[in-house]
Every structure is written in C-alpha cells, then in structure tokens.
Amino acid sequence: MSNQAAMIVDKDFRIGEVDKRIYGSFIEHLGRAVYGGIYEKEHPEADEQGFRTDVLQLVKEIDVPIVRYPGGNFVSGYNWEDGVGPVERRPRRQELAWRTIEPNWVGLNEFVDWCRKAGSEAMMAVNLGTRGPEEARNLVEYANFRSGTQWSDLRIQHGYRQPHGIRTWCLGNEMDGPWQIGAKTAVEYGRIAAEAAKVMKWTDPSIELVACGSSGIGMPTFPEWEATVLDLTYDHVDYISLHTYYGNRNNDSGNFLAQSMGMDKFIHTVIATADYVQAKKRSKKKINLSFDEWNVWYHSNEADGKIKPWQIAPPQLEDVYTHEDALVVGCMLISLLKRADRVRMACMAQLVNVIAPIMTVNGGAAWRQTIFYPYMHASAYGRGTALVPLIQSPKYDSKDYTDVPYLEAVAVHNEEQGEVTIFAVNRDLNGALPLSIDLRSFGPCRILEHIVLEHSDLKAANTADAPDRVKPHNGGNATVTDGSRIEAALAQASWNVIRVKLG
Incomplete structure (x- = not known):
C-alpha cells in the first residue's frame, strides 16, 4: 500500500x-x-x-460550554444540602469515595456562580447511591423552581432570588461499579432512576436527563446493563452515559495511539443497544449519548495509592501529560465528532488538576498541559456540521488492534463562517505522512492556517517550570492546489488543525 493518505470531504x-x-x-x-x-x-x-481568576482565564480559552458537577464517585455519598447556606454553618464530612475530608466551602450556588464567570452551563448529578427520588426532586426544586415552596424559598433565603435554570441532570454515577457507594444491579438502578426521573421532570418539565450506562466497555455486564436500564427508563430519560479512560502502562506507543478505535467500538455498541430498545418498544424517540467521562488516565495511579487519607484536598489523580497523551486525546475528540449525530454531550474528565488540561500550584501558577491544546482547538474550530471523512490511509497492526490507520481525521463545516476545519492525527511514529484532501464540492478555497502540535520526544510534558515545552505552532505546510485540493505532509506523531476559508 502507498505510504500516502487521501481524504475526500463532501x-x-x-x-x-x-x-x-x-x-x-x-x-x-x-x-x-x-x-x-x-x-x-x-x-x-x-x-x-475565592475563585482563581488565572484558572478562569484558561477555562475561557477552551470555551467550555458545560461542566458536570459534583461527581463522579463523590456524588453517590453526597448530601447536596451540606453545600448550601452560610459557609460557616456547613458540616465537614468524611468523604468515603476518595477518603478525604470534605469541608463544603463550595456547593451548588457557588458552582453556578463559577459557571457563569466561566461562560459555562452546569450539568448537575444527583445522588442515587445513598439517596433517592425524594432528595433528587428537592434539589431540582431548590435549583430551578421560581418561588413559593420550601426548597425554592430556601434558595432565595440563601441569596439567589432567580432560579438557576439548570437544564441537564445526571441520574447518579457509575452505578454498576462495585467501587461505587450504593452500587446497584441494572434492575435496581433502572427502577430508582425511572422513579427519580419522573419526579424530577414533574418538578421541572424542561430538564434533560442522563441515565448511567456501563462504567466502561470492559464491565462484565456490558452492554446488557444498557439494555436493561433503558428498558426501565426509556420513556423518562434523554441520554445514556459512557465513560472511558486510556493509558500506556506497557510503554507501547503504537498500541496506545490505536486505543481510540476502542472508543469507536464502544460508541457503536451503545448506539446499537439503545436502538434495539427503541425497536423493542416501538418508540419514535431516539436516545442520544452523553460521553460524560473520557480522557487519558494512568500516570498518577501509583502515587494515588500512597496518599494519606482524611486530608482536605490532597493531590489526587494528578497526571502529568505527555505529547503522546495529547495525540490520544486528539484521536478521542475525532471519535466523538465522527458520531456527532448521536454523541450530543461529552465531558473531558476533569478540568483542573485532576486528570486535567489545566494544572496549578497552590498559591502559585496555573499552566496548560499538553492535552489542553487539542481540546481547545476542537472547541474553537469544531463547531458546525461534522462531515463524513472518506479516508484512504496506510495501516499498521498493534498488540490489541489490527488495521490501524496512520491517519485519524474528521472535518467540520462552519457554514456561517464559511470555513472547513480538518482535524488530523498522524499516528506514524517514524515519519511524516503525505496527505491529499479533496474539497471539490466546496469550490475554490484557501488555507487560513495549519496548526501543528509536534515534539521530538513523545514523553515531553509541560510543567510549572517549563509550561511551554510542548505547544502548537501555525507553521504547518498545507497548501491549496487546483483550487480545491489540499496537499500537506503531516509531521510524525502530530496533531494537525487545517483551517480552510471557502470561496
């Protein structure tokens, strides 16, 4: 096979x-x-x-539209009432999911304030581990009902006259996991989720609800869990969730870069399962996907096992990301865009310090990790219509995957801006990948810029002392030939953003 890659975008x-x-x-x-x-x-x-403005500035750079809160495993033991009202009266609790002390200095109202400052919406999760429909309904009433009831008037008493209007709600978290507080079978979870969903929507009919899918494609009950849960909740929910994390524990970079193919399979299987339940129920309603936890996560595993329990905010899950991690994150973003018809929401887990694109020092600096850049680029330029990528690429086999294309790519058409953006990863660790992109259906075009994230060391990382060791440049070599054909040589092991102006 030729060592060149080709892509047609119509x-x-x-x-x-x-x-x-x-x-x-x-x-x-x-x-x-x-x-x-x-x-x-x-x-x-x-x-x-008390919110860090340096962190807020970096969050605004990414332009994060929605942020899931307050967990995660944390939410399955959380009493939301602990986080509202005068801070000095809030209790300190043993937080059993992560074995810390939770002081409740930040809760629902403060988080909504932070979201507004960041230009984001809140995606709230309710506790279906130790609690149930009653507490979930009360939380929706507190957050979204205007006034004149116990919980809405309590919000007003706490200084928030206007309702928060939180649109999106998660019905628990990873309830199939034995590590989860209040873990449940699919039937147990499906029943309580359905009952919580009913009263939450009766309280506020405008909200959207996300049912818990499997905690990962490797769970022994996957995808039977999805089929059972959706069978019980189908009429009451709008989304089913997916979670996945990847790592390079064996230092096999070729296999690591191929792992987004597992994400593709995960998405495909959940869509097929949801559509099976739709067919079974003869329903016109289609369930979409919320991929509300995804990232690379493995660097900090050993250190996390040595953390002394029962501290306030110890450093947990603080992965320091490398250049190859950024490439995998780029591939994962492309996987999401390739099923943008059904993956309507997704949440990189998480945003700051904890397996995050943004890192801080207490009392000191904040900086961008390597994975910040593909996330920022996709958010900035990946809005519009995702287009089917017709790709020919040389391929390789890895330990866990066969026929892995060296080129992973997708295109997004922003008709309002008159632009097409191609996101592309060259998985080849040994050389540049010549790429031809056919845009004939769009007519004449010109290159706005070709952004490249590359580094000679796959293990290079950004730190507080060297925050710009890995950073993108706009010196890519994409050119237009014949009016609507783009030629480029994608640097080895690189993330590429080729922005094209139409007309």
Missing part, C-alpha cells in the same frame, strides 16, 4: 450538527479540582468569592 455527506456540549468538562470534589483548582480563597489572583 459538503452533502453529513454526520450531523455538532452540539457545542460535546466540548464539556467535569469538576468533581476530588483532589485539588475544587480546592486549589477553581477555588483558592487565599490565592493572590482569587476574586471576591
């Missing part, structure tokens, strides 16, 4: 409109995500509420 071969919420993220009361991450009252750049 404006009429549409996957679907990209929901901006596909570029969401996640803040859990875990490690330094909240305390020392988004909130640090004593920091020199803290605002009047």
